[in-house]
Amino acid sequence: MSMASTATPAGAPALPFRRILARAGLYLTLSIAAFLSVFPFIWMLISATNSSGDIIRGKVAFGDQFWINLTNFMNQVDLALVMWNSFKVAILSTVLTIAVSSLAGYGFEMFRSKMRERLYSLVLLTLMVPFAALMIPLFMMIGKAGLINTHLAILLPTIASAFIIFYFRQATKAFPTELRDAARVDGLKEWQIFLFIYVPVMRSTYAAAFVIVFMTSWNNYLWPLIVLQSNETKTITLVVSALGSAYYPDFGMVMIGTILATLPTLIVFFVMQRQFVAGMLGSVK
Amino acid sequence: MALSFSQTSRGRAGARSASLNGWLFTAPALALIGLFLVYPILRSLVLSFYAGKGMMLKPAGFSNIVRLWNDPIFIKALVNTTTFFVVQVPIMILLALVLAAMLNSERLRFAGLFRTAIFLPCVASLVAYSVLFKGMFAADGLVNSTLMAIGLVDQPIGWLTDPFWAKVLVIIAITWRWTGYNMIFYLAALQNIDKSIYEAARIDGVPAWARFAHLTVPMLKPVILFTTIISTIGTIQLFDEVYTLTEGRGGPADSTLTLSLYIYNLTFKYMPSFGYAATVSYVIVVMVAVLSFLQFYAARDRA
Structure with a gap:
């Protein structure tokens, strides 16, 4: 990227016409793709200021209905409670998932045994289990345990993530074992080595894992849809879906919800863009 | 001693x-x-070997599997799901590849800006973007009025009411959400490729499309395979989008009913038939297992 091409000498003669045309096509195509990708987000902001009628008539200019939409939304939805629910579930599930799965990833890589390698293969095998095949028995289990309509019902099945375990095990391969050996000589216990040496050294891995798990958890839909049926426990995703999947949704009001549902992940993305991409690519390394 | x-x-x-x-x-x-x-x-x-309503389950041998073959709604859901991944995945992969190759071109200005913009849809929650698309593709909505203003169509397209166009809408929506995601994988892989190969081909007068077809694609083959399989597995499990776009019905006339949505309906909407729903879920298990096996096999071939 930073290296200038050596093939084209500086001050080259004017580009031939065909090459200018190709360049123009390149920028045009990329601009169209970028525009189409970003436009729905802009349209969401614009629509939050318009009435439902204007929205479905395709209005694309800012209107003056924002406060009315917001008031309508607040009248229908206990905003503070819904956002509290969403953040509570997403953050708890992120912290627990990362704690449990990084411990396991570290354990599988650092303490090898035949038995654990077999179990690890089994863990990897569960990566390809589709959720649809789990939800019926899970629903029966959660029902029997009396956990329907509790946030624990969402947390429990998501804490141990095969993918995050795999992600941490792969990352642990790059962890310098000399650090561990030195700590052992110093008399640190294994859990101390993990907590005080491994975790700080691997902080970029933790950051990437945070982004992946937070996004997944924030956007989680099907399982919460099944186990959260009371208004007191619903998350923003469920509220948006309920408001938006009506026959004649009040789109102006729904837009307030979609903004609220999108904003946290958008912020995480812009603040942690590098970790975001690193986390996604982790699976192909 | x-x-x-x-x-x-x-x-x-x-x-x-x-x-x-x-x-x-x-x-x-x-x-x-x-x-x-x-x-x-x-x-x-x-x-999946039990049948009955609600919690009243009795052993039923293979009767659920027999029921699959005689269940037109299941067949429809299977055909829809298959149609979605057979049509959508290749379009998206090709689009992602072309965009990645373009973003990888030499001396491209604003590359970072383009990349971030095209990647942005990955950040949207599935439910939120489905609601947005529902609004944009409304009968008299933005997309139809734009298409009519350009003169591409004479009358509004029934994106949410016509069985064919409803499928097209689902495909457009998933493609919007996931193209940038796949593109990132290709961009990462392209960074490991020596740019002098391209330079040499360009000097030899190889046109851009031929460089794409004969250099980029073959070199990215392993990544293309990987993303094709994970995208297919994702599309097989399609639920959030169709549920939100169609008020949970998979309509019109079951034209967007997917296997996951059918399982959900069997379990939580109608009188629950857990046994039969579990059988349908195993159809997904088998489909995903076959694909994962292919991926595993191909990855091992490569190593």
């Missing part, structure tokens, strides 16, 4: 504590995976 003795005993104690530590570190995850992944998937398998 004494030294070596003490060393071995320490080594043994070390091995024992390593084993104990190995279990302590992995036990919480293993217990949770056992309880919330391994047990349910086996339970589903058992359930």
Whole structure:
């Protein structure tokens, strides 16, 4: 990227016409793709200021209905409670998932045994289990345990993530074992080595894992849809879906919800863009 | 002698504590995976040989599997799901590849800006963007009025009311959401390719499309395979978008009903038939297993 091409000498003669045309096509195509990708987000902001009628008539200019939409939304939805629910579930599930799965990833890589390698293969095998095949028995289990309509019902099945375990095990391969050996000589216990040496050294891995798990958890839909049926426990995703999947949704009001549902992940993305991409690519390394 | 003795005993104690530590570190995850992944998937398998309404389940042998073949709604959901991934995945992969190749071109200005913009849809929640698309593709909505203003169509397209166009809308929506995601994988892979190959081909007068077809695509083959398979697995499990776009019905006339949505309806909407729903879910298990096996096989071939 930073290296200038050596093939084209500086001050080259004017580009031939065909090459200018190709360049123009390149920028045009990329601009169209970028525009189409970003436009729905802009349209969401614009629509939050318009009435439902204007929205479905395709209005694309800012209107003056924002406060009315917001008031309508607040009248229908206990905003503070819904956002509290969403953040509570997403953050708890992120912290627990990362704690449990990084411990396991570290354990599988650092303490090898035949038995654990077999179990690890089994863990990897569960990566390809589709959720649809789990939800019926899970629903029966959660029902029997009396956990329907509790946030624990969402947390429990998501804490141990095969993918995050795999992600941490792969990352642990790059962890310098000399650090561990030195700590052992110093008399640190294994859990101390993990907590005080491994975790700080691997902080970029933790950051990437945070982004992946937070996004997944924030956007989680099907399982919460099944186990959260009371208004007191619903998350923003469920509220948006309920408001938006009506026959004649009040789109102006729904837009307030979609903004609220999108904003946290958008912020995480812009603040942690590098970790975001690193986390996604982790699976192909 | 004494030294070596003490060393071995320490080594043994070390091995024992390593084993104990190995279990302590992995036990919480293993217990949770056992309880919330391994047990349910086996339970589903058992359930698929039971039939009945609600919790009144009786052993039913293979009757659920027979029922699959005689269930037109299941066949429809299977055909829809297959149509979605057969049509959508290749379009998206090709689009992502072309965009990645373009973003990788030399001396491209604003590359970072383009990349971020095209990647942005990945940040949207599935439900939120489905609601947005529902609004944009409304009968008199933005997309139809734009198409009519350009003169591409004479009358509004029934994106949400016509069985054919509803499918097209779902495909457009998923493509919007996931193209940038796949593109990122290709961009990462392209960074590892020596740019002088392209430069040489360009100097030799190889046109851009031929460089794309004969250089980029073959070199990215492993990544293309990987993304094709994960995208296909994702599309097989399609639920959030169709549920939100169609008020949970998979309409119009079941034209967007997917397997996951059908399982959801069988379990939570109608009088629950857990056994039969579990059988349908195993159709997804088999489809995903076959694809994962292909991926595994191809990856091993490469190594």
